[in-house]
Amino acid sequence: MTTDDLYQIDEEYRNSIATVDQQGKRIWVYPKKPTGNFHTWRIVVTTFLLGVLFTGPFIKIGGQPFLLLNIFERKFVVLGQAFWPQDFVLLAITLITFFVFIILFTVVFGRVWCGWMCPQTLFMEMVFRKIEYAIEGDAAAQRRLDKAPWDSEKLVKKVGKHFIFLLISLLIAHTVMAYLIGIEKTWSIIQHSPSENLAGFLGLIAFTGVFYGVYARFREQACIAVCPYGRLQGVLLIKDSIVVAYDWLRGEPRSHLKKKKTEVKTGDCIDCKLCVHVCPTGIDIRQGTQLECVNCTACIDACDEVMLKIGKPKGLIRFASYNSIKDGIQKIITPRVIGYSAVLVLLLGVLSFTLATRTDVETTMLKVPGTLYQRSTDGYITNLYNVEFINKTFESISLEVKIESPATATLERADGKNIIIPEEGMVKGIFFIRIPEADVTNARTAVKVGIYQQGKRIETLKVKFIGPVGRSTDLKR
Numbered sequence: 116m117t118t119d120d121l122y123q124i125d126e127e128y129r130n131s132i133a134t135v136d137q138q139g140k141r142i143w144v145y146p147k148k149p150t151g152n153f154h155t156w157r158i159v160v161t162t163f164l165l166g167v168l169f170t171g172p173f174i175k176i177g178g179q180p181f182l183l184l185n186i187f188e189r190k191f192v193v194l195g196q197a198f199w200p201q202d203f204v205l206l207a208i209t210l211i212t213f214f215v216f217i218i219l220f221t222v223v224f225g226r227v228w229c230g231w232m233c234p235q236t237l238f239m240e241m242v243f244r245k246i247e248y249a250i251e252g253d254a255a256a257q258r259r260l261d262k263a264p265w266d267s268e269k270l271v272k273k274v275g276k277h278f279i280f281l282l283i284s285l286l287i288a289h290t291v292m293a294y295l296i297g298i299e300k301t302w303s304i305i306q307h308s309p310s311e312n313l314a315g316f317l318g319l320i321a322f323t324g325v326f327y328g329v330y331a332r333f334r335e336q337a338c339i340a341v342c343p344y345g346r347l348q349g350v351l352l353i354k355d356s357i358v359v360a361y362d363w364l365r366g367e368p369r370s371h372l373k374k375k376k377t378e379v380k381t382g383d384c385i386d387c388k389l390c391v392h393v394c395p396t397g398i399d400i401r402q403g404t405q406l407e408c409v410n411c412t413a414c415i416d417a418c419d420e421v422m423l424k425i426g427k428p429k430g431l432i433r434f435a436s437y438n439s440i441k442d443g444i445q446k447i448i449t450p451r452v453i454g455y456s457a458v459l460v461l462l463l464g465v466l467s468f469t470l471a472t473r474t475d476v477e478t479t480m481l482k483v484p485g486t487l488y489q490r491s492t493d494g495y496i497t498n499l500y501n502v503e504f505i506n507k508t509f510e511s512i513s514l515e516v517k518i519e520s521p522a523t524a525t526l527e528r529a530d531g532k533n534i535i536i537p538e539e540g541m542v543k544g545i546f547f548i549r550i551p552e553a554d555v556t557n558a559r560t561a562v563k564v565g566i567y568q569q570g571k572r573i574e575t576l577k578v579k580f581i582g583p584v585g586r587s588t589d590l591k592r
Contacts, residue, residue, distance in 0.1 A: 132339055132407060133397035144335060145254040147392040151416025160231055161241040172293035179509060184294055197507050201477045205469050212462040219455040221351045223447055225358035230411035235337055240395055243330045250276045280331050288322035335396045339407050348406050354437040355446045359410045361401045361432050362440050383427045390414035390432060400432060476512060477505040478566050480576050488581045495549045496582050503543050506536040512568060519563040524550045548580060555582035
């Protein structure tokens with residue numbers, strides 16, 4: 116009989132989640148306070164990422180925000196560069212590229228994003244849970260406190276904890292609002308009475324309520340039941356994906372630690388269940404990869420500590436793939452990885468080309484609806500066009516519009532004014548294109564229009580010019 120035969124998991128656990136009982140009621144998770152090398156590194160990573168998150172709204176690049184996602188005014192600023200609804204294709208390619216990168220990263224390294232970089236996990240485990248440990252104690256002390264009758268001690272601890280939770284939620288809400296509308300507008304909302312900006316005030320209250328509800332009550336359910344990324348693990352992970360895994364070949368069969376040696380050969384796992392007790396989602400990693408696992412590595416630290424105490428090598432629970440444990444060979448380059456990598460390289464190429472060819476001005480030139488052409492007394496055919504200029508920069512721009520071809524065509528603006536587009540603004544105008552009737556040889560003539568900034572052509576447009584040639588009836592407007 117092999118070790119694989121001894122290690123038979125009851126697959127029934129996959130039909131339910133660890134935080135809900137058979138009656139559908141919530142099972143509150145009391146994870147033991149984690150310690151260890153991986154946890155120390157998580158503190159370092161969390162400190163850096165949260166530092167970037169909270170300082171981000173104050174960072175300026177070229178006088179513009181480091182990151183602004185103003186969905187209300189449809190304005191986005193990334194690394195000081197403005198993007199508008201007209202850049203939708205560019206933004207879409209960027210998002211698709213990001214998601215493909217996350218998928219590729221997941222295929223190779225599993226759900227490391229969730230445990231080490233996701234804001235939900237960082238705030239829950241490294242901020243709110245730390246405060247809970249400091250006020251209420253470790254898991255056992257929290258259980259006792261929750262079961263204890265309401266007295267002055269319990270009241271002080273519970274009220275104090277939730278008050279701090281509320282303050283942190285308020286801070287997070289203001290930070291998110293700063294990323295949405297800008298730090299200046301957020302600061303204005305803070306300084307003025309709620310009645311002067313009721314929408315902004317209600318938005319802050321709503322954000323605060325959501326964050327407080329998630330971190331005070333909903334907690335790990337956001338990762339288990341709500342997050343679509345967690346649900347996708349079943350199709351993204353493969354047997355060569357590197358995840359937090361239990362080495363069943365080394366650990367099974369389990370046995371409790373005994374002073375007297377027996378002749379029965381047992382595995383290194385002494386069934387102390389510390390890996391279960393420290394898990395923030397309440398699972399038993401020894402049952403295999405599960406959708407609830409966020410790769411936080413708390414079980415690795417707990418198991419390594421036990422292995423050192425009983426004189427066994429560390430790594431009973433470690434970062435590994437199923438196949439690397441079963442066959443002893445870790446494969447990273449697989450057909451799926453190659454396929455996702457090829458798609459990612461293609462998307463990066465398209466994104467780079469799109470960024471390189473992106474112009475500061477977006478110009479749209481269309482014939483005025485309902486018009487055909489006009490024949491003037493001096494022998495010219497005239498078409499009327501609506502032109503819209505959008506300035507994507509933070510400085511005003513002066514433009515010049517010229518006819519590139521045909522050579523005999525001329526262009527005039529109806530109001531005769533110069534084209535000056537204000538910063539982040541838009542200008543609309545009506546233009547006439549005139550061509551000598553003798554040169555109009557087709558019912559539809561292609562006219563090439565150049566847009567110039569400081570003598571440099573930044574954009575070329577092609578428009579259709581309608582003439583009388585080829586029509587049985589002479590239409591006049």
